Amino acid sequence: MENWKNLMHVFVTIFLSNFASLLVNPTIADVTMEAVCPGKDECSLSIYLSGFQQAIAGLASVVMMPLIGNLSDTYGRKLLLTIPLTLAIIPFVILATKRTTEFFYVYYVVKTLTSTVTDGGTICLALSYMFVSVVCLVVATARPLVARLLMLLHRVGDWKFVVGDCNNW
Template sequence: MKMDKLSDLKHLFVTVFLANFALNVIPPAITDITVGALCPSQDECSLAIYLSGFQQAILGLGSMMMLPLLGHLSDIYGRKALLTVPIAASIIPSGKNCFPVTKSKNAQIGPQVTKSFAVILAIGRSTNYFYVYYAVKTFTGMVSDSGIECLSIAYAAANISEEKRVSAIGFVAGIGSAASLLGTMAARFLSTAQIFLIAAISSMVATIYMRIFVKETSGSIDSEPLNQPILIDNGEECSQSKSVSQSFKEVLPLKDIFCLLKSSVTLSLATVVAFLNGLGEGGQQTPYLYFLKARLQYNKDNFAVLMLIGYTGAAIGQLFLMPRLAPITGEEAILSLSCIAGFISMLIVSIAWAV
C-alpha cells in the first residue's frame, strides 16, 4: 500500500539521519589520523594521498558491483531487510575505535592517534595496524558509504505515491545532508577519541531503530512484490523470469548488470552522469585536504569548519529548494541545474588551485 504523506516516512528519515551522522562525524579527523600513522611528526605525506586515492578507486569499483546486488536482493527480500546490511556494516570500523588506550606500544604514534584507533593500533606497530583499519574500512565502505543512501531512496520511492516521489527523495537526501552538517559540527567540538565512540553508538542506534520502527511495506518475500517498479525492463535478454531460489543462486551476475543498462537509455545516461560527477569530486577532494594540511597546517577543527560550509549549502538546497522546485520544473531541470552548479564549482576550484 502506497503512503500518501511524507510524514509516513518519518521512521525512515530518523534512520537516515542517525546513519549519516555516524558516517560524517569521522571525516574531519581522518586526515590527521592517517598522516600521524603513516608519516609521524610530518605535515606532508605522499603515501597517505596515494593510499586514499587507491581506496577511493576500490570503493568506487566495489560499489559499482555491490549496489546493484543490494538493489536486486532488496527487490526479492525487501528494502528494510537489505537496508540493515550497509547500516550494520558501518558499525565495524567505527566500533573498533571506541575504547580509550592510555599508552601505546609504539612510540612513533601520537597520543591522539592512539586513542582514536584504540585497540587496533595499540596491539602493535602503528603502520601495520593502520593497514588493518584501512582494509576493514575499504571492505565495509563498498556497502555502507553509498548503500545507505541508495536503499533509503529506493524505500522512499517504492512506498510513496508517485506524485510525492520526487519530494520524498529530496527529503531523504536533504536529511542526509543535514546529518552530515551536524556530524561535522560535532566533530569540531569533540575529541578524536570521542568522535569514533559517537559514530559507533549512532550506527548501532540507527540499526536497532530501523529494525523496530521501519515497516516493510512492499518488495519482500512475505508481501506483494512491486507492481510499478521505477525501472521497467523492456530488454528481451533480461526479461526471463526467475524464481526466488533461482535469483538467490544467480545473484545478478555482471552480464545482467550490463544487460540492464542496455535495456534503458535513461538508466545508461544517468549512470554516465553519476560516474563522471563522482570522478571529478573524488579526484579533487582527497588531495585538497592533504594540501591544506601540508601548506596551511590544517587540523581536525579547520577541516570541520571547511566541510560545514559545503554541507550547509547542500542541506538548504535538498531540504527546502528541491522539494519545492521538483513539482514545478521536473527532475530533468533539477539534474541539469545540479550539473551546472557542479561544473562552476570545479572551475572555481581549478582556478584557485592554480594560484
C-alpha cells in the first residue's frame, strides 16, 4: 500500500476543504436570520430559503455529476478537482465583504449556483482520483477492503458516482 503516500496531497486538500466548510456552516443560519429578518427571533422565510437552496442544489447536482464525470475523463480528475474547490470559496467571500441584505441575496444566488458543482463534485472527484491512482493498481482481491474504507470516508450517497469509474476494470 505504498501508493497511499502518493495521495497525501489529495487527503490534505479534501480535509482542509471539509474542515473549512464545517466551521462556516453552523453560522450561516444566524447570518441568514439577521439578513432576512433583522431583529426577529423566528423567521420562516430563512427556513424556506435554506430548503429551496438545498433542493435546487441537489436536483442540479444530479445533472452536473455525469457532466463532471465526463469532463474528468477528458481533462483529468486532478485538474477538475480544482474547479469545485475554487468555486466553494466565492460565496463566502461575498458574504465576508458585507453582511447587508443585498449582499446576502447575492451570496444566496451564487451559493445556490456553485452548490450544484461543489456539493457532490469535490468528494466524487477525489474518490475517483483515488480509485484511478490506487485501486486500479491493487489486486482484485483487495477491492472490497478499499471499497469499505472509502465508504467510511464519506456517506454512501456520494459513493454511487464513483462506482462508474470502476465498471471499466
